[in-house]
Amino acid sequence: MAHTTLGIKKGRKFxxxxxxxxxxxxxxxxxxxxxxxxxxEAGVSKATLYSYFPDKRVLFLEIAALETRRQADAQEDRLDITDPPEVVLPAAGRKIIDFILSDFGIAVFRIAVAESARFPEIGQKFYDSGPGLLRERLSQYLASCSAQGVLNIDDPELAAEQFAELCKVHLFPARLFLGRTDVDEAERNRIIDSAVALFLARYGTRS
Amino acid sequence: MAHTTLGIKKGRKFxxxxxxxxxxxxxxxxxxxxxxxxxxEAGVSKATLYSYFPDKRVLFLEIAALETRRQADAQEDRLDITDPPEVVLPAAGRKIIDFILSDFGIAVFRIAVAESARFPEIGQKFYDSGPGLLRERLSQYLASCSAQGVLNIDDPELAAEQFAELCKVHLFPARLFLGRTDVDEAERNRIIDSAVALFLARYGTRS
DNA sequence: TAAAATCTAAACAGATCAGTTTAGATTTCG
DNA sequence: CGAAATCTAAACTGATCTGTTTAGATTTTA
Structure with a gap:
């Protein structure tokens, strides 16, 4: 149906x-x-595949671009600027954790790390639509909190990255290197709560 | 000279x-x-190589084991339990950053991420002698600080992982995905100082 | 020095893979 | 319908790679 690239490609089985x-x-x-x-896997002849893409590398780049865009869209719903950090941060942390622990998130990360040495544009795209996008959106929210006096942050972009990094603690390495897949609710919440507490101890304005 | 595996292997060019x-x-x-x-590269015939190792996979595992042990040894010098966190944490952070930004650190990380899906023992070994070892040593120090009342930490292992993660902020993804190699002193220090401040705001006992 | 251990270059077998070609089948659409 | 577009299976080329083998050279050691 709707072709994924703008009109340039043709054919039923794209x-x-x-x-x-x-x-x-x-x-x-x-x-x-x-x-x-x-x-x-595609249920298509090799000749057909090669009628769309000149070689394997270009096909891979196309998929990588689509996937990273998907990754960005999946997290599309922006943070509600009106809610206080005590509400927004745990929710954001939860989303981050759920994504990076998913089979999909792990697979994309693995490929991005492995191939960004060979294909720099893969690393660039992954960063822009993954960590980079998160950083942009979260720092916007943090800056607005700071302007309202709800938080006290001198460098919102750095703070955004710090919070995101804190959410990955323990669980991400365990999943990535040790293959742990049995991470329950309680453990996710423990990490998030600790990240939020750590973050607010420094950047919060409450006593 | 000294063979790297215990006596079982033989030959001059090992x-x-x-x-x-x-x-x-x-x-x-x-x-x-x-x-x-x-x-x-080794200046050796293929036949010689295959007289030492039955196949490529085993050779790779051997290298991976040696490298992760190296990684562990490079960080061997333990943290001085007598120094206060204001001294120890920046020094530890500095070591972490220097290692993970080095060509060597990046290469090992890339391989560990890429191959730990195929070879679980690689992920395990990398974790144990990298993030796992750091966690162990740092949490020991943090616990002793906590016992002395210099810090107030309920879960030292979690806190250790949080601090390590905070040191990777910004610089590690930039190096890994964007190929940034021009990270100067000032930038490293900025990240470390911010990590230490964030950490101590939560876990410090001063004022 | 002479036997034993170790190493060599080079050819080889067997497998996999990217990408092409062929000759024809199916689908689309005027 | 009938022509043009699209797709098919399958064979094929050429390259690369792992791992083996051969026949002999070099080094060690006693």
Whole structure:
């Protein structure tokens, strides 16, 4: 149906190719994925695939771009500027944790780390639509709190990055390196609560 | 000279093989490295290489083990329990930043992230001798401070991870995804100072 | 020095993979 | 319908890679 790139590409099965490539690249990474696998997964002949994309690298870049944009959109709903930090921060932290612990978030992160040495534009896109976007939105909120006197922050961008980083504590490395998938609610909340407390102890204006 | 594994392996050029494999794996990753490249880099024939290691995978695991142990040793000098947090934390933060921004630190991290999905023992070893070791040592120090009343920490292990995470803020993603290599003293210090201030605002006992 | 251990270059087998080509089938649409 | 666009399976090229083998050279050691 709606082609993912603006009109330039043609053909009935374009979306199938994209979907198949997405599945296989996310599962196996760039080197691990074979074009035959992708064609099979997409239910499409290799010739068709190659009629859309000149080579594997370009196909991968297309998927990476789509995925990072998706990642950005999934977090689209902005932070409500009217709510106080005690409400907004735990909610934001929860979203961050849920995303970075998901199979999808982990797969994208793995590929971004592994391939950004070979393909700098992958690292750039991942950063812009992931950590970079989060930083932008969160720092905007923090700055407005600071202007209202609800928080006291001299460098909102740095503070935003600090908060995001605090949410990853313990759980992200455990998932990434130790394969831990059994992270329950209580543990997520413990990390978030501690991050919020740490953050507000420094940047809060309440006694 | 001193063989890296305990006596089981034999042969004059063992160390050359290790050195060559180290260079090539760190430069190109697991998939990117070819055994011919490694043999050439090591100045050794492929037959010799295969007389030491049954296959590429085992060779890689050996290198990964050596590298993570190295990583641990490089940070061997423990934290001086007698110094106050205002001295110890900036010094520790400085070490963390310097390591994770180094070419070597980045290369090891890239490989650990990329290969720990395929080789779980790589993720385990990296964690144990990297983030895990840091956590252990730092939390020990924090606990002793807490016992002395210099700090007020209920969960030293969590606090240790929080501090370490705070030191990575901004600089690590910029290096990893954006390829930024021009991080000067001032910027490192800015991150560290902010991390220490944030940490002490919550866990400090002064005023 | 002479046997034993270790190493060498180079060719080779077997597998995988990216990308192309062919000859034809199916779909779309005027 | 019928022509143009799109897709198909399958074979093929050429490259790369892991791991083995061969026949001999070099080094160690006794």
């Amino acid at each position: 979306d199938q190719v994209i979907a198949g490539a997405r599945t296989v690249f996310l599962r196996d990474g760039y080197e691990g994925a074979s074009v035959d696998d992708i064609a099979r | 160390d050359q093989v290790i050195a060559g494999a180290r260079t090539v794996f760190l430069r190109d990753g697991y998939e990117g490295a070819s055994v011919d490249d490694i043999a050439r």
